[in-house]
Amino acid sequence: MKLLNFLRGEAFARGVHPPQHKDTARMPITRLPFAPRLVVPLSQNVGRPARPVVHVGQEVLRGQPLAEPDGFISVPHHAPASGVVEAIRLHPTSSGPWTDSVIIKVHAASTQAVEWEQPQDMAAMNEDELISAVQRTGIVGLGGGVFPTHAKLRVPKEYPVDTLVVNGCECEPYLTSDHRIMVERASDLLAGIAISRRLLGSPPAIIGVEDNKPDAVEAIRALLPPDGDVTVETVPTKYPQGAGEMLIKTLLGREVPPDSRSYQIGAYVQNVATLALVGALTPRGRGFIERVITVAGTAVGRPGNYLVPMGTPLRFLLENVDAPADSVEVIFGGPMMGHAVACLDAPITKGVSGILVFRGQDLAPREARKSFPCIKCGKCIESCPMGLNPSTLGMLAAKRQYDMMAETYRLGACFECGTCSYVCPANIPLVQQFRIAKQVLRGREEAA
Amino acid sequence: MTMVEIRSAPHIKADNAVVKIMRHVVWSLLPVCAFFIWQYGLSALALLIVVTASCLAAEALFLRLGKQSGNLYDWSATITGLLLALTLPPGFPLWMGAVAGFVAVALGKAIFGGIGHNLFNPALVGRGFGQAAFPVAIATYTPSFMPGRFMEFIPSSLALPFMMPKDLTAWLNAFHVDGISGATPLARWKFEGVLTSSLDLLTSLSGHMAVGPSPLLILLCGGYLAVRGYLDWRIPAAVMGSAAALATALFAINPHHYPDPLFVLFSGGLVLGAVYMATDMVTSPVTPKGMWLYGALIGVLTVIIRYSGGLPEGVMYAILIGNAATPMIERITQPVAFGTAVKRKEKQQ
Numbered sequence: 001m002k003l004l005n006f007l008r009g010e011a012f013a014r015g016v017h018p019p020q021h022k023d024t025a026r027m028p029i030t031r032l033p034f035a036p037r038l039v040v041p042l043s044q045n046v047g048r049p050a051r052p053v054v055h056v057g058q059e060v061l062r063g064q065p066l067a068e069p070d071g072f073i074s075v076p077h078h079a080p081a082s083g084v085v086e087a088i089r090l091h092p093t094s095s096g097p098w099t100d101s102v103i104i105k106v107h108a109a110s111t112q113a114v115e116w117e118q119p120q121d122m123a124a125m126n127e128d129e130l131i132s133a134v135q136r137t138g139i140v141g142l143g144g145g146v147f148p149t150h151a152k153l154r155v156p157k158e159y160p161v162d163t164l165v166v167n168g169c170e171c172e173p174y175l176t177s178d179h180r181i182m183v184e185r186a187s188d189l190l191a192g193i194a195i196s197r198r199l200l201g202s203p204p205a206i207i208g209v210e211d212n213k214p215d216a217v218e219a220i221r222a223l224l225p226p227d228g229d230v231t232v233e234t235v236p237t238k239y240p241q242g243a244g245e246m247l248i249k250t251l252l253g254r255e256v257p258p259d260s261r262s263y264q265i266g267a268y269v270q271n272v273a274t275l276a277l278v279g280a281l282t283p284r285g286r287g288f289i290e291r292v293i294t295v296a297g298t299a300v301g302r303p304g305n306y307l308v309p310m311g312t313p314l315r316f317l318l319e320n321v322d323a324p325a326d327s328v329e330v331i332f333g334g335p336m337m338g339h340a341v342a343c344l345d346a347p348i349t350k351g352v353s354g355i356l357v358f359r360g361q362d363l364a365p366r367e368a369r370k371s372f373p374c375i376k377c378g379k380c381i382e383s384c385p386m387g388l389n390p391s392t393l394g395m396l397a398a399k400r401q402y403d404m405m406a407e408t409y410r411l412g413a414c415f416e417c418g419t420c421s422y423v424c425p426a427n428i429p430l431v432q433q434f435r436i437a438k439q440v441l442r443g444r445e446e447a448a
Numbered sequence: 449m450t451m452v453e454i455r456s457a458p459h460i461k462a463d464n465a466v467v468k469i470m471r472h473v474v475w476s477l478l479p480v481c482a483f484f485i486w487q488y489g490l491s492a493l494a495l496l497i498v499v500t501a502s503c504l505a506a507e508a509l510f511l512r513l514g515k516q517s518g519n520l521y522d523w524s525a526t527i528t529g530l531l532l533a534l535t536l537p538p539g540f541p542l543w544m545g546a547v548a549g550f551v552a553v554a555l556g557k558a559i560f561g562g563i564g565h566n567l568f569n570p571a572l573v574g575r576g577f578g579q580a581a582f583p584v585a586i587a588t589y590t591p592s593f594m595p596g597r598f599m600e601f602i603p604s605s606l607a608l609p610f611m612m613p614k615d616l617t618a619w620l621n622a623f624h625v626d627g628i629s630g631a632t633p634l635a636r637w638k639f640e641g642v643l644t645s646s647l648d649l650l651t652s653l654s655g656h657m658a659v660g661p662s663p664l665l666i667l668l669c670g671g672y673l674a675v676r677g678y679l680d681w682r683i684p685a686a687v688m689g690s691a692a693a694l695a696t697a698l699f700a701i702n703p704h705h706y707p708d709p710l711f712v713l714f715s716g717g718l719v720l721g722a723v724y725m726a727t728d729m730v731t732s733p734v735t736p737k738g739m740w741l742y743g744a745l746i747g748v749l750t751v752i753i754r755y756s757g758g759l760p761e762g763v764m765y766a767i768l769i770g771n772a773a774t775p776m777i778e779r780i781t782q783p784v785a786f787g788t789a790v791k792r793k794e795k796q797q
């Protein structure tokens with residue numbers, strides 16, 4: 001453990017301080033042009049895939065629904081630009097597998113104006129109607145969870161929510177899109193908070209922002225309603241402060257017990273970008289057709305925070321930000337938890353919070369990629385926010401003792417934040433091993 | 449054609465690779481080695497080189513034989529060599545140093561399967577072997593800062609292989625310097641009842657004491673490693689804290705019989721052991737609480753062995769016992785999982 005970290009007082013226990021690289025924090029949100037073709041996968045979130053309601057050859061307007069939800073845990077998808085439906089067919093996704101997608105040939109004259117909307121009279125709505133209004137926007141958790149937001153807003157009645165925790169931490173290095181949203185779209189955020197509070201029984205809301213974003217705190221404070229039900233608090237900058245459990249611990253001092261959900265201890269967490277979208281789209285009855293995405297990394301010529309139409313092919317975006325066409329590693333999400341993209345033709349979907357492009361050798365010094373056996377330095381235990389023992393878990397994984405990992409060493413509590421792998425001097429792929437172990441265990445459970 | 453590289457998250461790594469940590473440990477040891485050479489001249493220089501070379505040779509041999517983790521360039525054998533040399537008397541016959549160095553790597557590390565798998569600190573395994581195989585030579589110290597130390601070896605250094613070194617009394621008497629003795633301050637306290645000043649021990653600068661490099665310098669070098677995060681400061685803190693606590697308590701009870709706590713801290717190899725040997729990551733507990741417990745155990749054992757054992761110095765055995773206790777310490781100091789502390793309290797009520 002570094003002596004200096006020990007002397008610095010901190011919120012939740014353990015965690016790490018990776019270099020931040022938030023160079024795009026001062027770059028205002030700018031629009032990315034439409035690609036000639038947009039690819040909207042029918043399944044890009046948790047829950048059932050949407051059912052297409054357009055046919056090949058049909059003209060669609062920007063904002064018009066392309067697919068309707070199939071059940072409650074499912075969301076619609078909308079046309080990100082005006083054009084014609086060219087095909088509904090299998091198309092590769094960022095993680096590899098092909099899924100059914102609506103492919104739109106964008107009209108050269110398609111403008112940024114949203115041409116399809118249904119303004120809502122929210123004051124007259126009851127709870128269920130409001131939840132369906134949120135569902136019709138097609139919003140899913142933007143922090144990477146991609147769980148349908150309207151479904152998350154329906155909290156079981158036996159668990160009263162006493163605090164709405166609004167997550168403005170954005171603790172992943174490089175990413176600044178949430179930061180820009182808080183600075184530039186604070187009023188949307190507050191509108192989204194108001195809608196959520198209405199559905200949750202009007203609990204007070206606390207917006208937790210890491211102390212590296214003072215301008216975001218100021219922008220929100222300037223607009224806060226005077227009744228004091230919504231407040232902003234700065235929290236220490238530390239990874240993974242933006243994990244729901246950690247933010248609850250920091251702000252409320254409560255720990256979510258294993259195998260429990262945060263609402264069971266009265267706290268409900270929602271990410272700022274998601275709420276800003278809820279606030280912007282629900283009253284106007286618009287669909288989720290674009291989102292703010294940080295594009296950064298050593299291989300990007302023009303990094304920034306871009307408003308990206310959903311379905312934009314990654315290759316088109318890379319050309320537009322001057323990313324080179326030689327050997328690169330592209331990451332959807334942050335560098336700690338994001339996943340490497342396997343196919344550059346993959347479309348950008350609702351769950352993508354950042355796009356990082358690196359030349360492989362820039363990410364870690366060569367020396368750091370050399371693997372050793374565990375040297376028992378204890379750095380992983382020192383840093384695991386969940387209080388697990390990744391060192392022992394890793395050794396058990398190497399021996400495939402998965403049951404022991406789950407039963408004695410609480411593998412299930414690991415939320416794959418990547419902290420242990422990040423700090424491991426021996427470069428043991430701990431998180432990767434844990435992911436595999438969980439998959440194997442899940443497979444066994446399903447088979448049984 | 450664009451090549452896409454795919455790796456598993458996390459995509460960034462802290463800049464603290466094993467090799468880098470080891471390299472910094474070597475760097476931080478260089479001032480300590482320089483001090484040792486300044487104290488004892490040619491003999492010390494030759495001992496450092498021979499022991500380290502022998503460790504590296506053993507490492508190379510076992511790596512070639514296969515089934516070993518690590519590599520020759522990970523600096524671990526270099527650290528073993530330097531530390532082992534620093535624990536030996538400066539006039540230790542070089543051939544014995546070479547044997548001890550080879551044994552340190554062979555029995556201390558290679559038979560376990562290489563770096564990461566060993567149970568005991570290799571340098572201390574080498575030193576323990578030396579103690580058993582060459583009990584006289586390893587207890588024969590010479591005074592520091594002797595005139596002419598850069599011109600000639602301490603005679604015992606150059607003993608022929610498989611030959612015992614000659615007695616050094618004649619060599620020492622030839623210097624005609626008053627009040628010099630080949631006995632270490634710990635031995636003089638234990639067998640002659642003479643206490644050396646703690647301040648002199650801390651700096652190791654005055655007179656012709658038979659001591660190793662300055663504990664103050666070692667603390668500074670270790671402090672650098674701790675600040676950079678390459679050494680866990682809790683272990684030396686626990687070793688020295690517990691040794692000081694026990695020594696203070698005994699001193700308070702009977703100041704005539706027991707030495708003062710500062711003497712206990714700065715004499716012998718306590719500081720070197722606490723900073724550089726007890727902290728060996730592989731052989732110390734992996735859990736934070738375990739590190740405190742392990743350090744405390746070593747500190748207490750050191751004092752007990754020194755006060756009641758047959759030998760004046762106990763650090764080495766204390767650390768080896770600490771190494772042996774490590775798996776058990778780890779078992780009882782597992783971290784508390786997030787969200788379970790509250791539950792446990794509730795259960796108790």
Ligand code: SF4
Nearest residue numbers: 384414416417418420
């Ligand atoms: S990935 Fe899992 S085990 Fe590793 S630090 Fe995060 S929670 Fe702990």
Ligand code: SF4
Nearest residue numbers: 374375377378380424
């Ligand atoms: S798994 Fe890695 S970080 Fe954890 S104790 Fe072992 S070497 Fe250190």
